Amino acid sequence: MSERIGHHGLKSKVMTAQDAAQFVSHGDNVGISGFTGAAYPKAMPTAIAEKAKAQHQEGKEFAINLFTGASTAPDCDGVLAEANALAYRMPYQSDPIMRNSINAGGMNYQDIHLSHSALQVEQGFFGQLDVAIVEVTRITEEGHLIPSSGVGNNVEYLDNAQRIIIEVNEWQSLDLEGMADIYRIPRLPNRTAIPINNSGDRIGTPYIDIDVSKVVAVVETNAPDRNSPFKPIDEVSKQIAGHFLDFLEGEVRAGRLAYDRYIMQSGVGNVPNAVMAGLLDSKFENIQAYTEVVQDGMIDLIDAEKMTVASATSFALSPEYAERMNNEAARYRKYLVTRPLQISNHPEVIRRVGLIASNGMIEADIYGNINSTHVAGSRIMNGIGGSGDFTRNAYISTFISPSEAKNGAISAIVPFASHVDHTEHDAMVVITEHGFADLRGLSPRARVPKMISVAAPEYRPLLEEYFARAQKDSAAHTPHDLATALSFHSNFLQNGSMK
Amino acid sequence: MSERIGHHGLKSKVMTAQDAAQFVSHGDNVGISGFTGAAYPKAMPTAIAEKAKAQHQEGKEFAINLFTGASTAPDCDGVLAEANALAYRMPYQSDPIMRNSINAGGMNYQDIHLSHSALQVEQGFFGQLDVAIVEVTRITEEGHLIPSSGVGNNVEYLDNAQRIIIEVNEWQSLDLEGMADIYRIPRLPNRTAIPINNSGDRIGTPYIDIDVSKVVAVVETNAPDRNSPFKPIDEVSKQIAGHFLDFLEGEVRAGRLAYDRYIMQSGVGNVPNAVMAGLLDSKFENIQAYTEVVQDGMIDLIDAEKMTVASATSFALSPEYAERMNNEAARYRKYLVTRPLQISNHPEVIRRVGLIASNGMIEADIYGNINSTHVAGSRIMNGIGGSGDFTRNAYISTFISPSEAKNGAISAIVPFASHVDHTEHDAMVVITEHGFADLRGLSPRARVPKMISVAAPEYRPLLEEYFARAQKDSAAHTPHDLATALSFHSNFLQNGSMK
Numbered sequence: 001m002s003e004r005i006g007h008h009g010l011k012s013k014v015m016t017a018q019d020a021a022q023f024v025s026h027g028d029n030v031g032i033s034g035f036t037g038a039a040y041p042k043a044m045p046t047a048i049a050e051k052a053k054a055q056h057q058e059g060k061e062f063a064i065n066l067f068t069g070a071s072t073a074p075d076c077d078g079v080l081a082e083a084n085a086l087a088y089r090m091p092y093q094s095d096p097i098m099r100n101s102i103n104a105g106g107m108n109y110q111d112i113h114l115s116h117s118a119l120q121v122e123q124g125f126f127g128q129l130d131v132a133i134v135e136v137t138r139i140t141e142e143g144h145l146i147p148s149s150g151v152g153n154n155v156e157y158l159d160n161a162q163r164i165i166i167e168v169n170e171w172q173s174l175d176l177e178g179m180a181d182i183y184r185i186p187r188l189p190n191r192t193a194i195p196i197n198n199s200g201d202r203i204g205t206p207y208i209d210i211d212v213s214k215v216v217a218v219v220e221t222n223a224p225d226r227n228s229p230f231k232p233i234d235e236v237s238k239q240i241a242g243h244f245l246d247f248l249e250g251e252v253r254a255g256r257l258a259y260d261r262y263i264m265q266s267g268v269g270n271v272p273n274a275v276m277a278g279l280l281d282s283k284f285e286n287i288q289a290y291t292e293v294v295q296d297g298m299i300d301l302i303d304a305e306k307m308t309v310a311s312a313t314s315f316a317l318s319p320e321y322a323e324r325m326n327n328e329a330a331r332y333r334k335y336l337v338t339r340p341l342q343i344s345n346h347p348e349v350i351r352r353v354g355l356i357a358s359n360g361m362i363e364a365d366i367y368g369n370i371n372s373t374h375v376a377g378s379r380i381m382n383g384i385g386g387s388g389d390f391t392r393n394a395y396i397s398t399f400i401s402p403s404e405a406k407n408g409a410i411s412a413i414v415p416f417a418s419h420v421d422h423t424e425h426d427a428m429v430v431i432t433e434h435g436f437a438d439l440r441g442l443s444p445r446a447r448v449p450k451m452i453s454v455a456a457p458e459y460r461p462l463l464e465e466y467f468a469r470a471q472k473d474s475a476a477h478t479p480h481d482l483a484t485a486l487s488f489h490s491n492f493l494q495n496g497s498m499k
Numbered sequence: 500m501s502e503r504i505g506h507h508g509l510k511s512k513v514m515t516a517q518d519a520a521q522f523v524s525h526g527d528n529v530g531i532s533g534f535t536g537a538a539y540p541k542a543m544p545t546a547i548a549e550k551a552k553a554q555h556q557e558g559k560e561f562a563i564n565l566f567t568g569a570s571t572a573p574d575c576d577g578v579l580a581e582a583n584a585l586a587y588r589m590p591y592q593s594d595p596i597m598r599n600s601i602n603a604g605g606m607n608y609q610d611i612h613l614s615h616s617a618l619q620v621e622q623g624f625f626g627q628l629d630v631a632i633v634e635v636t637r638i639t640e641e642g643h644l645i646p647s648s649g650v651g652n653n654v655e656y657l658d659n660a661q662r663i664i665i666e667v668n669e670w671q672s673l674d675l676e677g678m679a680d681i682y683r684i685p686r687l688p689n690r691t692a693i694p695i696n697n698s699g700d701r702i703g704t705p706y707i708d709i710d711v712s713k714v715v716a717v718v719e720t721n722a723p724d725r726n727s728p729f730k731p732i733d734e735v736s737k738q739i740a741g742h743f744l745d746f747l748e749g750e751v752r753a754g755r756l757a758y759d760r761y762i763m764q765s766g767v768g769n770v771p772n773a774v775m776a777g778l779l780d781s782k783f784e785n786i787q788a789y790t791e792v793v794q795d796g797m798i799d800l801i802d803a804e805k806m807t808v809a810s811a812t813s814f815a816l817s818p819e820y821a822e823r824m825n826n827e828a829a830r831y832r833k834y835l836v837t838r839p840l841q842i843s844n845h846p847e848v849i850r851r852v853g854l855i856a857s858n859g860m861i862e863a864d865i866y867g868n869i870n871s872t873h874v875a876g877s878r879i880m881n882g883i884g885g886s887g888d889f890t891r892n893a894y895i896s897t898f899i900s901p902s903e904a905k906n907g908a909i910s911a912i913v914p915f916a917s918h919v920d921h922t923e924h925d926a927m928v929v930i931t932e933h934g935f936a937d938l939r940g941l942s943p944r945a946r947v948p949k950m951i952s953v954a955a956p957e958y959r960p961l962l963e964e965y966f967a968r969a970q971k972d973s974a975a976h977t978p979h980d981l982a983t984a985l986s987f988h989s990n991f992l993q994n995g996s997m998k
Contacts, residue, residue, distance in 0.1 A: 347847065347891070
């Protein structure tokens, strides 16, 4: 048995995932660890999926309601969706099998602001939480849990679940211990301020204390996180990153930003990694991150002594960087703080620290409404994640995206957003490879030329035609021609192109 | 000269509004007091409007950029819009003349989350603030300003303006002194937590301290706030209020709410007043408000000893209640706290106290996206105000509205929101006279029957037809038929009815 289980009583709870699956029943509300491919339970999801299949073969119903931190992995969301083992899922996913099941009506998915997710469980909006399944690096002698590569909603799930299943993953470095900062906001009506004033402030403990008597099983694993490689930085991403840095430089010139101690929040992906690569060669120093996930680019910035601290809830590293982290966690933990998702994404702290948010999008309309989640209004891609938490509360909020997709068949700038995740009241700057549209201080009509200027050149005349048509019938605050407002999307659905 | 000007140096600055208008020039950024008809400057707007007209008659340009707390009054927003004296206006308005000017393209209006408004000025997004024009009850000997019937963005405008014009309004009761709680969040990068844990906590001073040397004029006035009478509570409002109270009762039964110390936030209008009238006869005790404006219904709740404290940024009283307030401010100030808008609407405090938000809307779609601002997607009505600040951060967020308007020509429940101010990720409960749709924990498809159940009966078959059609072509997470998604609105524009 692993030396990673220090607590005497919990040693006696060690069993296989198959045996532990007895504690998960049809209809259960199950909260699990896992955020962006890190720290998800590696064995239990497959065991539950197999149990579901067996039950289905016997003609019995078996489906659980699954709450996570965010996206997980094929051997978690993927196997569970494939086994039709899920009735409901929240708050974020990015698995192809799961996505298809959701869009086919095979399961219910609720796309929730990440800062709301554990809060709503805690507030009882889902009824009783039956089971928490949480991966850890080790269990101390006192029965404290040392988080693995992410914290996510673990604290709230462990606090609120009736039964706890712990996965102890030997793949995770023991040197991660000391990186997590576990803090609980007192429950209503006794909530108080979160005493974080700076990204790196530590306000809690490096472990999660739990009610050990609720633990029904401990499962030992030795399996890597789902760490997706990033593609090499392409030309378009480099151009977008260049415009993002131009924008920052402009803020410095305007006296609204300093080269010292710029605080970043960054979504995950190739463009954000290009931005971070750009920062490596920039004048910005002592950069901090108050964000959701630690990414490769931040590790590079730390190694280059350009970044002093990154606060996040989890890792989202490539396999190469994950290995480096596992080897050098003792060094990196001086620069990294992993927090409960409710803290990493809390409006209170986000608004306080004054960060510049940067998130991806599917499309923006000419007035600055942002669609982050749906293709042509109907099909969900992934989810809003924490982009709403950061966008609404950032010092400056930006959205970054290539101006077109599918070889030009899709424009990221459209007349009317087919789904709105961030409103015209929230988006400040939209950046594509053609430049940045700074919408601050502008009325809707005044935003239009800026937005059209960052659209792909072949779509600009179409957008201008739309705006002219929208203004023809009746001048208005936000002119729209409802008959053709969604024509880009209809065209795409019918002809495979928005043109 | 009024005894209300205590500061020796400022006595020498007393002049007429016409004379003071010399300090307001074409192109100026001007921040004024005023929130929902209370505490706006009574003399300067007309003086500026007259200056604008005179300049225009001489063929000269004259237009200022006007920042307020929220809506003001005909003798403020109205006269300025009528004189074409405004190039830009933020963050909220409700004046008919101004609305027409905005929709006709006569001026630029930016509809900003109220909690963002002073913040964006402070952060320099509008450049230099040239002038602050603020109404007060009196000026102390030290030169401190005692706020009148509201605080709004006064503190930030006074702090950031190069020149200050003060209006001292004798109509405002001197007994308002002690009601305001003036607190400044330290500036970036030194921001710290706002130490409010309970609605009634006082954390600041009862006055605004200013740089007296910036004051260029003091204008004496004696004029009432624009206090609009409320209509008698109609049957539909009563029914909506009944369903709202039913919803609260259900939360108590579910253990998610107590009869003691329920905390309300409430938009302004007849339905909210009906809700507060309903609370008078309810089992709820020791009710608190952490909200934007003090309304008649809250005064009634205080008088009935049902409400212990109301925190707001301003008053929105009927003439009858405003008179009562002026006579009895010394008594009411024990129950009322007026705060800077940035504090009354701050996500940090809103999320901490755990309030139940209740705001009006123009329409909601079948998936729970909320349009609070635009008629048929294009024409602005008023603005988002603080509804986003409260909705996103409330313990529970509700939207309340009659199910139809214009004698049934308009349905408040539509297939696709023609503008989105609150996303499907934010709205939890939608309440009409037909009941409440509790959307918590539901996927988009699962929300549809709930939403249709609160629509007007004659619109339900049309909504069901739409949902069936939307699902026919392709099952999806959020099924839409883009060709007919906006047909309710197109119908209304073409035929005067959504039917």
